[in-house]
Amino acid sequence: MATTQDVRLRVFSLNCWGVRYLSQHCTPRYQMIADLLKEEDFDLILLQEVYSEKDYLFLKRALSHCNPHSHYFKSGVIGSGLALFSKHKLLDVFLYRYSVNGFPYKAFHGDWYAGKAVGMVVVNIGGMIAHVYITHLHAEYSREKDAYLPHRVAQTWELVQFVRLTSAAADLVILGGDLNMHPSDLGIRLLRGYTGLVDCYHATQNFQGCPDGATYIPQNPFTSKSELETFPNGIRIDYILFKGSATLAAKCDSFSTTMGHVPGQPFPYSDHEALSVMLLAQRQQKKQEEEEEEEAMASSELLANLIDTVNEARTEVKVGLHHMEGMRHTAMRMGIMGLALLLLEMLIALVPWLAVSTEQGFPRATFYLLGSLSLVTLVLTGVLYIFYSTQVKALHSTEEQMRLAVLRLQEQVTSRGPHSR
Amino acid sequence: MATTQDVRLRVFSLNCWGVRYLSQHCTPRYQMIADLLKEEDFDLILLQEVYSEKDYLFLKRALSHCNPHSHYFKSGVIGSGLALFSKHKLLDVFLYRYSVNGFPYKAFHGDWYAGKAVGMVVVNIGGMIAHVYITHLHAEYSREKDAYLPHRVAQTWELVQFVRLTSAAADLVILGGDLNMHPSDLGIRLLRGYTGLVDCYHATQNFQGCPDGATYIPQNPFTSKSELETFPNGIRIDYILFKGSATLAAKCDSFSTTMGHVPGQPFPYSDHEALSVMLLAQRQQKKQEEEEEEEAMASSELLANLIDTVNEARTEVKVGLHHMEGMRHTAMRMGIMGLALLLLEMLIALVPWLAVSTEQGFPRATFYLLGSLSLVTLVLTGVLYIFYSTQVKALHSTEEQMRLAVLRLQEQVTSRGPHSR
Numbered sequence: 001m002a003t004t005q006d007v008r009l010r011v012f013s014l015n016c017w018g019v020r021y022l023s024q025h026c027t028p029r030y031q032m033i034a035d036l037l038k039e040e041d042f043d044l045i046l047l048q049e050v051y052s053e054k055d056y057l058f059l060k061r062a063l064s065h066c067n068p069h070s071h072y073f074k075s076g077v078i079g080s081g082l083a084l085f086s087k088h089k090l091l092d093v094f095l096y097r098y099s100v101n102g103f104p105y106k107a108f109h110g111d112w113y114a115g116k117a118v119g120m121v122v123v124n125i126g127g128m129i130a131h132v133y134i135t136h137l138h139a140e141y142s143r144e145k146d147a148y149l150p151h152r153v154a155q156t157w158e159l160v161q162f163v164r165l166t167s168a169a170a171d172l173v174i175l176g177g178d179l180n181m182h183p184s185d186l187g188i189r190l191l192r193g194y195t196g197l198v199d200c201y202h203a204t205q206n207f208q209g210c211p212d213g214a215t216y217i218p219q220n221p222f223t224s225k226s227e228l229e230t231f232p233n234g235i236r237i238d239y240i241l242f243k244g245s246a247t248l249a250a251k252c253d254s255f256s257t258t259m260g261h262v263p264g265q266p267f268p269y270s271d272h273e274a275l276s277v278m279l280l281a282q283r284q285q286k287k288q289e290e291e292e293e294e295e296a297m298a299s300s301e302l303l304a305n306l307i308d309t310v311n312e313a314r315t316e317v318k319v320g321l322h323h324m325e326g327m328r329h330t331a332m333r334m335g336i337m338g339l340a341l342l343l344l345e346m347l348i349a350l351v352p353w354l355a356v357s358t359e360q361g362f363p364r365a366t367f368y369l370l371g372s373l374s375l376v377t378l379v380l381t382g383v384l385y386i387f388y389s390t391q392v393k394a395l396h397s398t399e400e401q402m403r404l405a406v407l408r409l410q411e412q413v414t415s416r417g418p419h420s421r
Numbered sequence: 422m423a424t425t426q427d428v429r430l431r432v433f434s435l436n437c438w439g440v441r442y443l444s445q446h447c448t449p450r451y452q453m454i455a456d457l458l459k460e461e462d463f464d465l466i467l468l469q470e471v472y473s474e475k476d477y478l479f480l481k482r483a484l485s486h487c488n489p490h491s492h493y494f495k496s497g498v499i500g501s502g503l504a505l506f507s508k509h510k511l512l513d514v515f516l517y518r519y520s521v522n523g524f525p526y527k528a529f530h531g532d533w534y535a536g537k538a539v540g541m542v543v544v545n546i547g548g549m550i551a552h553v554y555i556t557h558l559h560a561e562y563s564r565e566k567d568a569y570l571p572h573r574v575a576q577t578w579e580l581v582q583f584v585r586l587t588s589a590a591a592d593l594v595i596l597g598g599d600l601n602m603h604p605s606d607l608g609i610r611l612l613r614g615y616t617g618l619v620d621c622y623h624a625t626q627n628f629q630g631c632p633d634g635a636t637y638i639p640q641n642p643f644t645s646k647s648e649l650e651t652f653p654n655g656i657r658i659d660y661i662l663f664k665g666s667a668t669l670a671a672k673c674d675s676f677s678t679t680m681g682h683v684p685g686q687p688f689p690y691s692d693h694e695a696l697s698v699m700l701l702a703q704r705q706q707k708k709q710e711e712e713e714e715e716e717a718m719a720s721s722e723l724l725a726n727l728i729d730t731v732n733e734a735r736t737e738v739k740v741g742l743h744h745m746e747g748m749r750h751t752a753m754r755m756g757i758m759g760l761a762l763l764l765l766e767m768l769i770a771l772v773p774w775l776a777v778s779t780e781q782g783f784p785r786a787t788f789y790l791l792g793s794l795s796l797v798t799l800v801l802t803g804v805l806y807i808f809y810s811t812q813v814k815a816l817h818s819t820e821e822q823m824r825l826a827v828l829r830l831q832e833q834v835t836s837r838g839p840h841s842r
Contacts (some may be wrong), residue, residue, distance in 0.1 A: 097518075168589040390498055
């Protein structure tokens with residue numbers, strides 16, 4: 001079984017900015033992306049924001065020789081936008097849809113319609129089982145007043161749990177995508193701390209690309225300059241992370257990003273920069289229990305940090321929960337007002353001596369307009385109340401899971417103690 | 422690590438029929454359930470339809486001594502109704518919400534509001550890691566004309582994938598709940614065939630309970646007699662399934678159900694019968710590869726059956742998909758009609774010489790009523806169109822996963838061949 005040969009694995013990730021009719025130059029950009037991918041010959045290609053199935057099928061045809069295996073993850077109304085191409089056969093495919101993901105009435109923020117999710121595929125690469133995850137978390141529309149922070153933290157938690165609980169059989173775990181979080185943000189700390197995944201940017205000495213590994217930069221002509229005012233070097237929000245296992249040692253050999261332009265082309269591939277990494281994986285003897293214990297001992301401090309991080313995430317989810325409960329309450333009050341108005345109108349219509357005079361045109365028109373308005377209010381607030389209720393339940397569920405996680409982590413710290421072995 | 426001692430594990434499952442204000446005698450029945458559980462001292466208790474958190478908290482208090490660890494899975498608007506109590510500490514908790522689950526406007530069928538899901542907990546039972554799953558699938562309201570069959574099959578598929586992909590680290594896997602399917606139904610064959618889970622009813626020589634293991638019987642005063650007209654012995658729709666692992670041999674020692682009444686009580690625990698099983702688990706030497714291969718060879722026929730089953734399930738999901746697309750189409754047409762009517766009304770209102778005479782009261786009232794109606798139609802069909810679109814995407818996703826599964830299973834058959842080793 002064990003070989004001493006290194007397996008080399010090239011992984012690519014790009015947010016393609018593929019919102020048809022809204023994103024600029026979609027067709028020529030997909031052609032450029034296809035040309036790049038055909039030339040570079042990656043093992044695994046993780047694409048986000050491929051919102052049009054037509055574009056997915058174009059890529060599928062274009063990559064049919066170098067990456068014959070692929071999956072397009074479907075979710076939400078127009079999403080999930082996640083597409084995966086592989087040189088290696090897909091053994092299994094699964095999808096987890098995040099339970100909290102923005103609001104349907106925020107049509108310009110679109111996230112709800114995209115049905116943000118984490119896609120999973122299992123591939124066999126020369127006898128090595130790799131579990132590959134691709135995701136795109138809720139966007140951050142304002143860093144100062146980020147109304148979606150609890151959503152993104154709750155999504156990160158579900159991502160963490162999904163990866164932790166589905167990767168036990170994996171020799172190698174790879175996660176890539178647009179996480180919409182800066183490297184020191186709560187969600188990234190939670191993800192790295194609790195899954196043990198390593199950020200490729202930190203794991204290699206051999207990095208070529210934008211300063212600080214930025215993937216959304218002002219030099220890119222498609223990016224919003226106002227968004228990047230406070231970040232003149234751009235921000236790093238796209239990631240490839242990985243980890244080996246007891247039977248396989250993995251390391252990141254090199255990491256590169258595009259830099260806002262493509263030589264010989266009038267515009268870049270996307271508004272995000274593309275990431276490519278080279279991973280090296282090597283079979284190793286299963287670690288002895290003693291070794292594992294020692295490693296666990298060394299990580300007591302990490303454990304304490306993780307507890308803080310999960311607690312911080314829990315606080316954020318609680319904030320989101322209170323906010324969501326507030327909105328549900330508002331929807332209910334609006335609904336009651338609509339109902340009261342409707343009942344009043346019905347009373348006026350039914351009781352003759354209250355009826356609006358037929359001679360007066362305006363009050364009658366107002367009467368019916370108010371009636372329509374109250375009816376629509378009633379229907380819409382009813383739908384919203386139901387929606388908010390599902391979101392309250394989902395956030396409650398996340399918070400409970402986090403509470404249990406903190407308890408168990410604290411027990412691990414206690415059971416080790418400062419002097420015990 | 423290895424011990425030769427058997428671990429004995431008692432598991433209980435019951436659909437509690439706990440819909441407040443609709444289910445009869447909720448309070449005394451929960452008292453009876455609590456008394457039973459305190460007396461019987463189970464390791465794991467899997468309850469469904471605990472829709473009121475108050476009832477969960479009542480049970481939590483009542484069982485605080487014998488089953489101090491518990492989790493209430495929250496999902497949907499009023500659900501998920503799943504509650505788990507354990508004698509053993511919960512190490513991890515996770516929830517997967519089914520992507521397709523009835524319709525929100527079918528309020529009397531309630532499933533959509535319950536947010537049907539599969540809950541998962543990880544427990545450590547004397548050094549043995551058990552992954553315990555609890556679920557409740559979409560109800561079957563008519564066996565002859567089952568409009569929800571594609572929903573239940575899609576849910577079963579997600580359940581299968583969730584269990585398969587999250588149970589790799591488990592020594593023992595236990596799944597219990599109300600599956601709303603008869604033992605020979607497509608979903609049960611899919612679940613057993615693809616996860617390898619064994620039905621406790623088949624696995625034991627020592628069964629005590631209703632004929633054929635029925636769990637919804639006409640002798641129970643709460644059941645619908647018309648529903649059971651064609652099944653005078655009742656139907657078996659509640660299950661406990663299990664499987665061991667390479668390192669742990671598990672078997673079912675005994676299985677019993679309640680029988681429609683409780684001695685000394687005026688009514689039974691619920692409209693469903695309660696299930697209790699005794700599992701025996703024993704550590705074993707990890708199987709040799711050769712042994713595993715031989716076992717795999719023996720299962721070629723099972724594999725062929727499984728391919729048929731997945732194909733059958735895929736057909737069923739496709740039927741559901743076409744139906745869902747049809748409903749989306751209807752919603753769109755209704756929406757366009759509503760919009761056309763609204764535009765016509767606005768035109769009449771805006772163009773003076775088309776305006777309804779102020780002398781005629783009735784046409785004016787009709788005018789505004791029609792306006793309100795078209796407005797409400799527009800809003801509702803818009804919401805429905807969005808809802809159906811998410812469901813179409815979800816069913817597409819399931820169908821794609823099934824297609825891939827069939828391909829991989831077929832390859833397994835081919836690679837073995839009739840004569841190859």
